[in-house]
Amino acid sequence: MKLELRGVSKRFGRQQIFENLSASLEFQHALVLVGPSGGGKSTLLRLLAGLIPPDSGTIHLDGSPLPNDEAALRAYRTHLGIVFQAYNLFPHLSALENILLPLTAVLGLSRSIATERAMSVLDRFGLADHAHKRPHALSGGQLQRVAIARAVAIQPKLLLLDEPTSALDPEMTAEVLDLLAELRDEGRPLILVTHEMGFARHTADMVAFVSGGKLLEARAPESFFSSPSHPEARQFLERVLRY
């Protein structure tokens, strides 16, 4: 996959997050974004997802630009699986119904076909027993795996994940990371924001370092983690890898 940013600017109120950001990132399966918090990783992911429009500039995925009207963006998003930082399941729907909603309402699948597909994904993720539970009855790790199942069930061209493990304890984190590694091995392209450096190192085929609204470095994980070239990246790695 090839992700290109051409002169992208974005501001929130008076705060300029990105200013004329240009970059070209090529990756095979997994692009991992790392960097200090507040650096703009989530904003970048939202821009990629077409959830917020850039103030200027364009974003190209595999050569084609993201559309800029909401109707076309909605169509574009139906090919994306998006998983946020916080839990993003709907609390009034069971795990299964959460997965069914985009399949039936957005992709227009019949209920029986959608149910079959949703159940097979839940089954694969070891969640079949929890299909009829509402989110409040699921653990954090299960919630996030259902959220990923919902994103995967639409058979997206690209998965976007924003710190999917940041609210989880180590055991649940491992649960979710195992799942992501599996998806990556299947060859489903994904872009992931994470603070799990070990995971980034193992799974990514490209690591991008985002800080202060700039994309300071983008390299293969081995060289990024062993010898980061940008001083800020070096500092960041020293800080997060100290313990």
Add this chain to the structure above:
Amino acid sequence: MNASLFFDRPNAPAPRWVRVLTVVLLAALLAGGCSWLLAGSISNWRAVWSYHEVFWQGWLLTIRISLEALALSSVFGLLLALARRSTFLLLRSLAMLYIELLRGSPLLVQILFFWYVVAAKIDFDNLPAAGVLILSGFSAAYLAEIFRSGIESVGSSQLESARAIGLSRVQTYRFVIFPQAFRNVLPPLAGQFASLIKDSSLLSVIGLSEFTHSAQQVNSSTYSTLESYLPLGFGYLLLTLPIIALSRLLERRFHYET
């Protein structure tokens, strides 16, 4: 007897017999009050009974007006709530102005104004229809605020989730907002519906022969105040208490943790 017996705390609930005793005491209080009020009124009851058809017709009209206003104000209130959230500034401001004007003035004044001023000006002389419209317009302003708070109780992260999975605006309302908002607005909604029924009594001032008006008629013909107004109170409770009970039932049925 020790008053501390009647304390009912989460960690020290009142024993069962104290609960029973409480009910008995309240019943006795009610019965005492009634027998004091009703003393020596048998003959008046006979006089009033001969007017039971008037009560009955008034009660039916109150039910009819309330049901019509309930339906109309629900639709209008929902539209107002959506207008109140519109990104189109003129529409939003108009909805806001409407809501604040109608919530800010007494219903009695609105009834007098819309019937004697506005309806007269446009030669609208259908009294029951005017009653329904005025009541609906008033109640819709309150319902709009109830609906709006219900809609806004669904957090922004869920709205972003809805967009992320590709739901349109209409689908987001249908599949995400309304089902959750419905549960959140049930208790205040039931309260507002009960208020609407009670408020319909004010329509008696423009001569609409609903329940309260009927009771006033009976009173002025029989000069038996208590016997006219006691059934009146009961008649309203008969309508409002089931609504409140139903809302409690639904509340429990739709309850889930967030």
